[in-house]
Amino acid sequence: MLARILIWVLAFFITAASAVYQRVTGPTTPLRGETTVGNTDIKFKLLRTEVVGKDALVAIDVSDPSITGLVKYKRLRSHDDWITLQMIRREGRLTTTLPRQPSAGKMIYFVYLEKGDEPISLSGETPVTIRYKGAVPGVVLWPHVFLIFLAMLFANRTTIEAIRPKGNPSSTLGLTLGLLLIGGMIMGPIMQKYAFGAFWTGFPRGHDLTDNKMLIAVIVWIWAWFRNRGGQRNRAWIIFAGLVVFAIFMIPHSMLGSELDYTNLPEGAGTP
Structure with a gap:
């Protein structure tokens, strides 16, 4: 009994750690940092995702009224020229907004602060990338997240059982595969449809890494189940499937995700 409890605890720890890692390293997590302008230390948080139909707010808390700011932006991988916006001071904050974009549209932007000297870029020489997505209802989002978490938990549990000399991985092998199929291949495409207007943008239709990761995970677990039926x-094969899924979940979520090709849009569509 104690061994089983310890296995569940270890599986949960691995799952929770990988989930946190994905959360903090994903390309849609806000860019946070701190800089010094003049003698003022300034903390900032720059958005890297926004919902379709909303302008993205760029806001920096700056107490020194002599510090000014501006934002330069353009659509990602487009033929646009850079557009410059002067930030407006309101109640101790410098603010402006980036124009709303279609689903899967991406923009890149720089935020500069200055106090009489050369402007300081908050993101250095690399622009911040922000992606727009459709709103996903909670009844779709949270079941998907919960099922994927459970799938990872049971995948880790099953893999640990396969490593143990006297373990019984068959007891949770089918459930692991079922959770991956429902959470990843049913709920996942539904969520993708709400967010980006298409059920599937991975292989062979596109290069969406999230879809492709899930496809690989399901394939290796189907094979592991087949070889243990x-x-x-x-x-x-169970250990191999577990290691593959662990490696997959160590890749930041939403990396190489759906992206609108502005060069194929009709003239004027998606224009800032």
Whole structure:
């Protein structure tokens, strides 16, 4: 009994750690940092995702009224020229907004602060990328997140059982595959449709890494299940599937995600 409890605790720890890692390293997580302008220390948080139909707010808390700011932006991988916006001071903050974009539209932007000297870029020489997505209802989002978390938990649990000499991975192998299928291949495409207007943008239709990661995960677990069905016992394939899924979940979420090709849009569509 104690061994089973410890296995669940270890599986949960691995799952939770990978979930937190994905959360903090993903390309849609706000860019946070701190800089000094003059003698003023300034903390900032720059958005890297926004909902379709909303202008993206750029706001920096700046107490020194002599510090000014501006934003330069353009659509990602477009033929646009850079557009410059002067930030407006309101109640101790410098603010402006980036124009709303269609679903999967991306923009790049720089935020500069200055106090009589050369402007300081908050993101250095690399622009911030922001992606726009459709609103996903909670009844779709949270079941998807919950099922994927459970799938990862059971995948880790099953893999640990396969590594143990006297473990019984078959007891949770089918459930692991079922959770991946429902959470990733049913709820995932539904969420993708709400967010980016298409059920599937991975192979063979596109290069969306999130879709492709899930496809690979399902394939390796189907194979592990196939090689362990009936009286067969091939633990090596379960361990292999578990390691593949762990590696997949260590890739930041939404990396190489859906992206609107502005060069194929009709003239004027999606223009800032």
